[in-house]
Amino acid sequence: MKAFRTLHRSILLLFLVVTVAIVTLVHFSITQIVAEQSRAQQQSLSPAFSLITSELMKPLHTAQALGQSKELMELMDKPKLDKEKTVAMLDRLEQEFNLTFFVASENERIQYMSDGLVVDLVEGDVSWYFKYKDMPQNAVADIGKWEDAHFYIDIKIFNEQNEFLGFFGVGKSLKSFLQIFSTYKQQYGYDFIFADEQGDIMLSSDARLMARYSRFTNMSELSWYASLPKKVQNSRALNNRLVTINQQEYLIAEVNLNQFGWTVYLLSPLDKRQTEISQAFIASVITLLVIVFALFLTVYHLLSYFRKDMHKDVVLPHHARLPDRNQVNDDYKNLMRAYHSLSIILVDIDHFSVINDTYGRSIGDEVYHHILSYLQDNLRSKDIIGRWSSEEFILLLPEIGPHEAFEIAESLREGISNLRPVERALQIKLTASFGISYTATPRTISEVTSHAEDALYQARRDGCNLVRMQLIN
Incomplete structure (x- = not known):
C-alpha cells in the first residue's frame, strides 16, 4: 500500500511539473508578445517626444537663455x-x-x-x-x-x-506647426492635441481645432471626449485609453508639459487586424489554462485518497525577522549617505483587520506572509523592506525617482491583486494600497514617511487597491 501511495505521489508530482512547465511557457510567450508590442509603441512615441523637444522646449530654452x-x-x-x-x-x-x-x-x-x-x-x-x-x-x-x-x-x-x-x-x-504636424501624421499616422489646464486646445495636428480670432476649441467640444465617463473627463486621465473617432479606434498616450501647464494627447490609430489576432491569442491562452486547471482538479480528486497522509510543511518567517522601525531608520540613513536620493513606499494590506476578525489570526498570518514573500521576490538586492505596523510594510528604494516608484508600486499592486488566495481561505481576494513619497535632499525619515502616509490615507479613502503619491514641496 505504501508503494502504491508513493507511485501516485510521483504521478501527481509529474503532473504538477508538466502543468507548471505549460503555464510558464504560456506566460513567457505572452511576456514576449507584450514586450514586442511595448517596444513597437515606444518606437512610435519617440518621434513625438523629439517633436515636442524641438518645437516647444527648444524655443523655451532659447528664450530663457537669451533672457x-x-x-x-x-x-x-x-x-x-x-x-x-x-x-x-x-x-x-x-x-x-x-x-x-x-x-x-x-x-x-x-x-x-x-x-x-x-x-x-x-x-x-x-x-x-x-x-x-x-x-x-x-x-x-x-x-x-x-x-x-x-x-x-x-x-x-x-x-x-x-x-x-x-x-x-x-x-x-x-x-509652421500645422506643416510639421502634417508631416508627422503622414509618416507615423498619429494626431496631436495640446490642451491647457482649462482644456482649451492650444495646438493640434487638426487645423479645424486650432484657435481662431481668440476663440479656443475646448476638449469638451470633441465628440469622442464628451462620450467618456464624467469621472474620466474630470480627472483628465486619458493615458492608454481606447477611443473611437470616425469609426476608427485610437490609443491615447498622455504627456505632461509642466513648463507650460499643458497636456499633450497623442492619438495613435490601432490596426484592427492586429487587435483581433491579439484577442484570439488571449482567448486561446485562457482556454488552455482552463483545460489544464480542469485536468489538474480531476487528477487531484482521483488521487486525494492517496494524499491523505501527505502534509505540507510550511515554515513561515517570524514578524521579527523583518527590520522594525528603528532598524528601518538606520537603513534609511545609510542609504541616504550612499545614494543621496530614494523613494519610500508604504504598503497596506487592504481590510487586514477584517480578515483577522473573520477568519482568525492564523489565516491572517498566512495572508501577511503570502504578500510579504511576493514583495521580497520583486525587489532589487539593494532595496529594503521592513515592518511599519501590524499590517503595513515600508519599502526603501534608493536611486529611484518618484515617477519610476509610482510605476513599481502600480506593478506590485497589480501583482498582489493577481496572487492566488491562501489555501485555507480561497474566498479572500488579496489587495493592497500604496502611498509614495520621495526625497533627494537630507531629511528625516519621519518627514518623508509622513507624506507617504498621507498618500496611503488618500488611497484608502479613494477605495483601496490604489496607488497614490504625495511629494514634498
Missing part, C-alpha cells in the same frame, strides 16, 4: 528704449534662430517686434501683457497675433534689484 543676457537687461532697464537698436537686435535674433522675437517694456509700455512692428501696451486694448504680468509664473505660453496666429513663449525679465522690466519672448507661426 538672462546682460545686453537685454541693460537695454530694457532704460527709461526709454533705443528703437533702432532694439529692432536691430530682435531682427538679428530672428535671422539666427528662425523665430519671431519681441520685447515688451514696462518702463515705456511699448512692445517691439522683430519685424519692426511697434505696439502701445494700453490696458484694455492689449490684454495679455497685464494678465501675465500679475501671474506668479516667470514663463507663460499663449496664442496671439490673430491676423497671423502665433504660438508665443513670454519670459519675465528682472534687473539686478529684482525689479520687473517687462517681457522678452519668442513666437512661431501656427502655420
